[in-house]
Amino acid sequence: MERPKDDRRGHSGGAKSHRRHLAMYGVAGGLGAAILAVGAVGEAVAMVRDARLKPKQEALAPVTRERAQAVVSEATYGTGIVIEEEQIPPVPGSRDTKAYHIAKRVFDVAFSSVAVVVGFVPTAAICLLVALDSKGSPIYAQRRVGRYGIPVDILKIRTMVADADDVEKHLNPEQLQQWLSEHKVDDDPRVTKVGKFLRKTSLDEVPQFLNVLSGSMSVVGPRPVEPDELVAYGQSVAEFLSVTPGITGWWQVKARNDATYEDGSRQRLELEYIRDRSLGRDLLCILGTFHAMFGSTGSGR
Known part of the structure; x- marks a missing residue:
């Protein structure tokens, strides 16, 4: 579309x-x-x-x-x-200006181009380790909901076993319930040895810089979600879909794994970014992401 x-x-x-x-x-x-x-x-x-x-x-x-x-x-x-x-009527004073969108896109292209060039050799080495660690392609695409509800195939380095979609095979009843409500599982048994390191450092997200260059994602923005996750946003779902999804964002920086749909904290943080987004906040997100990647907190998925 x-x-x-x-x-x-x-x-x-x-x-x-x-x-x-x-x-x-x-x-x-x-x-x-x-x-x-x-x-x-x-x-x-x-x-x-x-x-x-x-x-x-x-x-x-x-x-x-x-x-x-x-x-x-x-x-x-x-x-x-x-x-x-x-x-x-006229709508004066909006911070969401054309200049902001142009500057953000220029930054996205420049930052992602550098990331792709600098990260090519390390990413190739990581893909080799993934292939040696478990069966299956080291890179795969996940179908997510993008801006305006348009489907987006985001690229990731595989961190789970090849048949991870068969959740009933790998998860116990308690883990399955957490997966159905949060789309993440504590101590997920499907995650491979190499995958644990990649998730902790968020290096599995590196291929998404190609999504940014294509325009389907931004460096900073709400995380792209699966269609059934939209339920959590209720009447704010259209507002959530009005912004290009990002590799990292306010939710990951402020809470990482502590933010959940059940207590509403994830929705609140995503909408907080959308309503007050700026280049300054984007920079804070990027700096915070580097701190979280190499600090003690886990990856926000």
């Missing part, structure tokens, strides 16, 4: 404009399903917040009621989709 074009009519100057659009109010997994349904009729949808943290529908292409009805028929339960006329 193509990224929606940004329609900012009415956001500059004092005049207000009207626009008929497809507004999506999504909860649970219905949002992602509805986005895919919208893509099937040639439209793309996103919900973001303005400078005053009020919900605003942006980058929404005009649609007909017939097309909207087609989307409604395909969307899953839990997603409300309506056609409405919106009066769009």
Whole structure:
């Protein structure tokens, strides 16, 4: 699905404009399903917040009621989709500016290019160790949810046994329950010997700099999640999906393994970054990541 074009009519100057659009109010997994349904009729949808943290529908292409009805028929339960006329006032003072996005992209490309060149030989050596330690390809792709709900295949060095997806085979009932609720397991038995070191230092994430160069990820941003993890974000799920996911972020730096979906701390930290993101905060995330990688804390997965 193509990224929606940004329609900012009415956001500059004092005049207000009207626009008929497809507004999506999504909860649970219905949002992602509805986005895919919208893509099937040639439209793309996103919900973001303005400078005053009020919900605003942006980058929404005009649609007909017939097309909207087609989307409604395909969307899953839990997603409300309506056609409405919106009066769009100017939104002054937003820190999420075009200059920020340009500077962030320039930094992403420069930083990732250096990381790929400098890390090529060490990464090749690590891949050899992984191949010798256990069967299977040393590098694999994980399907995750990216910006606007568009699927992203993120690259990683394998840290688990080749059949790790067969969770019932490897996990006991208590571990399986933790996996289903948090998508991580303490002392995961599927992790290989080399994988434990890679996870502790986050070196298994190095191939994701190629994702950054392709534009599907950023160096800093919310971690890309699996579709069923979106349930944890409730009514804030569209806001969470409004930002390009990152290799590292505020959640990993502030809490690492201590942040969970169950107590809401992971969602709070991810949304805190989204609502107050800046180049300064991105730099803090990068410095904090280096400290966490070579300090005593474990990797935030």
